[in-house]
Amino acid sequence: MSVCPLEYRYGSHEMREIFSRKNIFSKMALVEKALLYGLERAGIAPEGISKHMERAIKEVDPKRIDEIERKIGHDIMALTIELARLSGDAGAYIHLGATSYDIVDTTWALLIRDALNVVKRKLRKLIEILTEYSERYKDLVMVGRTHGQHALPITLGFKFANYIYELSRSYQRLEELEKRVIRGKISGAVGTMAAWKDKGLIVERETLNQLGLEPHIISTQVAPRDGFAELVCILAILGSQIDRLALEIRELMRPEILEIAEGVEKRVGSSTMPHKLNPVTCERISALAKVLRGFVITALENIPLWHERDLTNSAAERILIPHSFLIIDEMLDCMYRVLQNLRVFPERMKRNLHLTKGFNMLESVMVEMVKRGVPRHKAHDILRKVHRGALGGDKSAIEALMENDEISKLFTKDELEELLDPNKYLGSYKDLIKRTLEYARSVVGI
Numbered sequence: 071m072s073v074c075p076l077e078y079r080y081g082s083h084e085m086r087e088i089f090s091r092k093n094i095f096s097k098m099a100l101v102e103k104a105l106l107y108g109l110e111r112a113g114i115a116p117e118g119i120s121k122h123m124e125r126a127i128k129e130v131d132p133k134r135i136d137e138i139e140r141k142i143g144h145d146i147m148a149l150t151i152e153l154a155r156l157s158g159d160a161g162a163y164i165h166l167g168a169t170s171y172d173i174v175d176t177t178w179a180l181l182i183r184d185a186l187n188v189v190k191r192k193l194r195k196l197i198e199i200l201t202e203y204s205e206r207y208k209d210l211v212m213v214g215r216t217h218g219q220h221a222l223p224i225t226l227g228f229k230f231a232n233y234i235y236e237l238s239r240s241y242q243r244l245e246e247l248e249k250r251v252i253r254g255k256i257s258g259a260v261g262t263m264a265a266w267k268d269k270g271l272i273v274e275r276e277t278l279n280q281l282g283l284e285p286h287i288i289s290t291q292v293a294p295r296d297g298f299a300e301l302v303c304i305l306a307i308l309g310s311q312i313d314r315l316a317l318e319i320r321e322l323m324r325p326e327i328l329e330i331a332e333g334v335e336k337r338v339g340s341s342t343m344p345h346k347l348n349p350v351t352c353e354r355i356s357a358l359a360k361v362l363r364g365f366v367i368t369a370l371e372n373i374p375l376w377h378e379r380d381l382t383n384s385a386a387e388r389i390l391i392p393h394s395f396l397i398i399d400e401m402l403d404c405m406y407r408v409l410q411n412l413r414v415f416p417e418r419m420k421r422n423l424h425l426t427k428g429f430n431m432l433e434s435v436m437v438e439m440v441k442r443g444v445p446r447h448k449a450h451d452i453l454r455k456v457h458r459g460a461l462g463g464d465k466s467a468i469e470a471l472m473e474n475d476e477i478s479k480l481f482t483k484d485e486l487e488e489l490l491d492p493n494k495y496l497g498s499y500k501d502l503i504k505r506t507l508e509y510a511r512s513v514v515g516i
Contacts, residue, residue, distance in 0.1 A: 081396035108277030122160035167265030223492035313359035333411030428467030
């Protein structure tokens with residue numbers, strides 16, 4: 071019976087397979103085989119004996135291991151007993167000199183490597199579709215908003231470019247993270263490699279070469295947990311960036327705004343209100359982001375362990391690492407579907423841009439007033455009073471400005487109309503979009 075929604079509702083089949091019990095035990099068996107090879111190369115185990123483990127890797131059965139664990143109370147010992155049974159002569163040397171977390175932490179490295187490849191691939195796709203939209207809507211003018219209020223004009227392409235930049239930074243973080251987290255730990259009970267005498271570094275090198283991993287420079291009985299904390303923090307940052315984009319779409323989908331929207335025509339919005347077009351996919355993203363951010367505290371709490379280690383990290387990590395990956399996997403898939411079906415309403419953007427009747431363009435007037443000799447603070451004060459005086463009425467900005475003696479002495483009506491044109495106050499938006507896309511291509515390789 072499935073209890074956790076991540077088993078049946080969230081996360082792709084691909085990501086679930088990575089963290090399936092079958093795959094985890096198979097990877098552990100692979101690590102044990104690599105260790106046996108390392109023992110061979112160090113002259114501690116007979117040459118060629120690791121080949122006897124190939125059957126064990128294919129046939130390792132989580133149910134059988136669970137049965138043994140129930141009897142002896144130790145999961146890795148149960149694994150080694152079962153591997154020894156399946157490996158014939160090799161069984162006498164399996165796990166020799168190793169501690170449980172040589173296997174666990176090295177397995178985590180393999181799983182995380184596979185999971186990060188999935189995350190990076192999906193993140194790249196997300197950046198690609200945002201890049202396409204940024205170029206397509208580069209010149210589609212809309213109002214920018216700060217504090218939920220109308221600010222200066224921007225373009226939809228410029229808005230998308232900001233998300234491209236943020237997500238590309240997360241892609242870069244993930245790549246930089248790999249060199250610290252995707253490392254094997256083969257060093258024995260307290261990290262000194264004592265059981266292998268003076269051959270410990272040979273065992274470590276040969277074992278990890280088989281797995282394509284670099285070793286941790288030094289460790290206790292466990293690899294340092296700051297790496298897992300960094301991993302979860304970076305996934306939470308990425309999740310929060312996706313959440314920010316989801317929140318933007320939710321806000322701009324409100325009926326009174328409706329500038330962009332999820333493609334929801336075929337989806338039931340409400341069980342009782344037939345007209346509802348709810349942004350449920352974006353809301354799912356926001357909901358999952360809350361859970362992901364909550365994992366950060368657990369990941370940080372796992373860093374402090376007693377002496378050379380205690381077991382307080384173990385149960386938490388069984389939940390923490392797979393769930394973090396399954397959640398970010400679901401969020402990436404959801405956002406990609408949203409963007410694939412995104413609806414854009416240029417006429418609503420045009421309407422909303424002019425809701426404030428030009429008052430959102432007063433900075434443009436202020437800058438020109440300074441050019442004509444008015445101190446900036448004085449120009450700001452004049453324009454602020456003009457706006458406050460017209461607030462709540464029906465006057466347009468051009469009308470209110472022309473009624474002000476100080477402003478009408480400086481500008482003709484035609485000059486003010488030019489200054490209040492949002493299409494002519496977009497600054498270096500094209501260059502900024504171009505610079506962003508160049509950065510994304512250099513980071514992500516799209």
